[in-house]
Amino acid sequence: MSHPIALYVDAGIQASKYSNVGMFAVLIFDYFITLEAESKWVWHRKWTFVRFIFTVSRYLPFFGIGMTFIAALRTQYYPGESCVRFGQASNVLHIICILAAEGLLITRIYASWKSKRLLTFLLVFPVVCFVISYILSHSPLVVFEYENASPINIPDPDSCLFSSGRGSVFQYAALLLYELVLSCLMLYIRFSKYSDAIGPLQQTFFSDSLGYMMYIMVMSSFSIILTMAPPLTWVSITDSPQVVIHSVLASRILFNLRASEGRSRIHTTLTDVSEMQFEIGGGRFSTPVLDV
Numbered sequence: 294m295s296h297p298i299a300l301y302v303d304a305g306i307q308a309s310k311y312s313n314v315g316m317f318a319v320l321i322f323d324y325f326i327t328l329e330a331e332s333k334w335v336w337h338r339k340w341t342f343v344r345f346i347f348t349v350s351r352y353l354p355f356f357g358i359g360m361t362f363i364a365a366l367r368t369q370y371y372p373g374e375s376c377v378r379f380g381q382a383s384n385v386l387h388i389i390c391i392l393a394a395e396g397l398l399i400t401r402i403y404a405s406w407k408s409k410r411l412l413t414f415l416l417v418f419p420v421v422c423f424v425i426s427y428i429l430s431h432s433p434l435v436v437f438e439y440e441n442a443s444p445i446n447i448p449d450p451d452s453c454l455f456s457s458g459r460g461s462v463f464q465y466a467a468l469l470l471y472e473l474v475l476s477c478l479m480l481y482i483r484f485s486k487y488s489d490a491i492g493p494l495q496q497t498f499f500s501d502s503l504g505y506m507m508y509i510m511v512m513s514s515f516s517i518i519l520t521m522a523p524p525l526t527w528v529s530i531t532d533s534p535q536v537v538i539h540s541v542l543a544s545r546i547l548f549n550l551r552a553s554e555g556r557s558r559i560h561t562t563l564t565d566v567s568e569m570q571f572e573i574g575g576g577r578f579s580t581p582v583l584d585v
Contacts, residue, residue: 305526306455310365316533317362320354323541327548334551343400347547350393354540357386358533364455376453387536391468394539395419397547401502402475405482419471426467430460457529462520465531469513476506497553501546512538 331351338344360383364376399415483499516531523530 303526305524306529309527309529309532310455312530313358313361313365313533316537317358320358320537320540323544324351324355327544330548330552331544334548334555343397346393346396346400347543350390350397350540350543353386353393354390354536357383357390357536360386361533367453367455387532390536391539392419394543395471397543398475398502398505401498401546402479402482405479405498406486415475418474422467422471423464426463429463455529456526457532459520459525459528461528461531462517465513465516465520465535468535469510469517472506472510472513476503476510479503479506493557494550494553497549501549505542505546508538508542 335344335347360379364379364383399412402415403412479499479502487495487499512535516535519531520528
């Protein structure tokens with residue numbers, strides 16, 4: 294019978310474990326303090342595509358971050374055991390969580406413009422960014438040549454050690470670029486199309502969406518620094534924060550929009566769908582924001 298063997302641990306790995314366990318606690322805490330808002334503004338709505346991606350961005354992180362939580366608590370392994378598939382599954386769930394949160398953002402931007410060309414751009418651009426970042430992160434041509442980036446000879450049996458490489462820096466950079474482009478696009482829409490028509494609901498829509506992008510850009514910048522600057526064993530400290538902040542902010546934006554709609558509901562049509570009402574000249578322009 295094989296006996297378990299202790300995994301390598303240093304300050305970086307321990308700090309990464311603490312960070313990811315802490316972020317799981319933040320996710321759970323935020324869920325319970327916003328559960329009342331979700332029951333009020335979401336549960337009684339009919340199922341739509343937007344509600345589906347909201348549900349994914351809201352609940353799938355518990356599985357993705359939960360798997361990271363399990364990996365962080367691991368202190369030993371059994372000879373012959375492999376953690377490769379477990380790690381790959383966790384990474385896939387993390388990516389899906391972020392894509393779902395970004396999907397909610399895309400629906401809001403599209404609803405504010407209603408342009409098929411814009412929708413095509415919003416769908417194609419992130420795919421291009423992701424593909425390029427994935428190719429770069431797995432390319433043997435990309436080598437980080439400085440002291441802190443040099444490989445560290447530490448035992449990592451069957452990829453069970455709680456650590457990761459620096460290739461994810463390209464994914465963080467792609468996310469930063471994507472949010473920067475979308476924030477510029479949102480500012481253009483706000484001040485070119487709706488400069489003379491802004492109410493409480495519209496104010497919530499634009500301010501929360503831009504705030505979301507700013508937080509993601511700041512988080513991505515910190516992730517790039519924390520991936521490249523510290524020793525290699527500290528890199529995993531960035532695993533969970535991106536997923537948690539995407540899920541938390543995406544949910545809170547939806548709840549704020551619903552609350553703003555509830556305060557400004559003056560038309561009977563708003564009892565069935567969420568709308569943004571804009572006075573343009575002598576007429577009225579309506580576009581759905583989130584029909585969940």
